[in-house]
Amino acid sequence: MTQPVQTKIVLSDSFDPWHNLALEEFLFRNVEKNQVILYLWQNQNTVVIGRNQNAWKECRCTKLEDDGGKLARRLSGGGAVFHDLGNLNFTFILDRALYDLKKQLQVILEAVKKLGIHAEFTGRNDLTVDGKKFSGNAFYFEGDKAYHHGTIMIDVDVQKVSAYLQVSKEKMASKGVDSVRSRVTNLHNYRPELTIDEMKETLKQSFQELYGESPEPVLIKENDHDLKELYAKYSSWDWLYGKTPQFDVVFETRFPWGGIDLGLTLNKGIVTESKIYSDAMNANLIEQIASSLIERPLKSESIGKGLDVLEVNEEDKPIIEDMKTWLQTKIAEI
Template identity: 85%
Template structure:
C-alpha cells in the first residue's frame, strides 16, 4: 500500500501564524486523491484557539498584543495553545480514505523514539512523556478530505504559556492538575541538545518510513503562494474574535469530551440566535448543535426534537446524548 500512496513534504519558512494557517488550508483544499502531505511549520509568539472558542475567555488578548504577539484561530476544534520558536507544528493532510490516526501518531512517536525519547498517546488528544504533555492534537474533516495537526514542544517558554492562556479551573480539575506547568513538558528536558532542525529531519524520516518515499521537501516562501484571500480571512477581526452578542440565556458546563458555553438570544419565547463556545474536538458537530436550536421555542421538548435531526456518527452519540440530558434539565430551571 505504501508504494501506491502519493506523499509530499511541505515546509514553511514563515513564522506568521496567519500565513501558516492560510497555507495549511490551501494545502487542504488542493490535496489530491490517494495523497498524504506532511506539513511542518512554526509560529512566533502566538496563541492559537480552536474553531469554536471564545477568544476573550481563552487568551489574555491585550497582553499578547502588547507584547507583540498574535492571536490566531484554526479550522479544527479543541483548546487553546501557545506557540513560540521552541515549538514545531506538524499537519498531516490527506485524502480522507487514508486517514488513520494511529498511523499518523506513529510518525511522531517513532520520531521521538529515534531521539531516545519514549512517548505515548494519552487522553483524548495528547502525546506525553512521563505523563506530561509535549504535543496536543486536533482534527478537521470536510467532504473527502481530512487533516490532523499538532504541536511538538522542544523548548517552549512555559512561563508565556501561563501568561497568555486563561485555563478554567474546571478544565484543570477535570485533568487532575493545578497548573499549566504541572501538565506540560519540553522534549529538551529529555535530550538537552535537541534542536528544531533535528526534530524536523527525524519526522521527515519516520513519515517516509511509514508512508513511502517522498520527493525533496518543498519550502514555501512567505510570499511564494498566492494566499491573499486566505490570509485576509485568518487575519480578520471577524474570524479571530467574531461578534459576541448580549445573550438572554447563558448556560455553562464541562463534559469529559469538552466544555460548553451556550448563549441564547430570545424573542417571544423563541430562540433567535444560538452560539456555542467549546473546546470539543468535533468543531462541525458543535456548530450543528448550535444551529439546530435556532427558531425553536425554548422548551425541552422542542430542543430534543432539534437535536434529534442532527446526522451523527457513532463517535458523536456521546456528545448528543450528554447535551440532551443537560439541556433538558437546565431548560426546566429557566
C-alpha cells in the first residue's frame, strides 16, 4: 500500500542570504523518504549567482558591497538573480522519487491564480505574466534527494536589478530583449495591494491542496539550528569568488541551454586545469565536462574522447554533442 506523502512547511525569519542558503542545504541533507518540504524565505539586498558562474562577470560586486548588499552563491545552476524584501523565495525540498517539476510549478501557478493573475511556465525556467518574468527557477539533485527553488517578484526594486546584475549582450540577444528591466515584472503591477504575507498564505494553501495537509508551519529563527559549518561555507571567499587562474586558452559561446566561458591551463600541450563558468541549469554536468578535459592533449580527437566517455542521461546528451562539436571546431582554429 502506498504511503501518503509527508508534507512540511518551513519559514525563515532571517533576511541573511548566507543563513538562508545554509538552512536550505540543512533541510536538503535531512529530508526524509517520501517527504516534501516547502521552504519560504527572503533575502535583503542580495545578488545570488548560480553554482558555476563567475561572480565578477555576473555582478557589480563592489557596488553591491558598497551599498551594504551581499553576494551569495547557491548549489544549483542557472543564472544570477537579485533579491530584496519585495521578493519571496520558495524551495521544494524532496525525496527524489517524488520530484515532479510540473506539479511543483503548479503550486506556484495555482497560488498566483488565487490572486486573480494568470501566469504560465515559459522558456527553460521562467514563470511569466504577459510574457514578462516574475519567477526564475533552478534545480539541484544529489543521490536520492532533490530541490527546486525560485523567486516570486512581488514588489522588487527593478532599478537595482539592472544596477547590480551584469547580463551579457549575447544572453539578452538570445531572449530578444535589450535590457534586464524590459523582461521582468512585479506581481504588484497586476494586484497593487498584494503583500508578501498574502503570497505566503496562498502558497501554503496551494501546496496543501496539491500535496496534502501539512502540520503547522515551522518558523525557524537564526539560532534555532547549528548551521555554523554551512554558514561558514556560504559566506566564505572561496565559495563566493573562488580562484580566478590565468588561463592559457579561453573559449566563450552561448548555446540555447546556457552560456559557456571555458578556461584551460596547459603544460606542454596537455590540459592541467579546466574551469567552466556557466549559467546552464545542470551544475553537476558542467563540472563533469570541465573535469573530462584535464590531462588530455589539446587536440580535437582527444578532447572528443574525453566527452564521449562521460555517463549522462538522455536529456543531457545533446549538451555533450554541442560541446564536442564546438570545442573541436575551436581547437582546429588554434
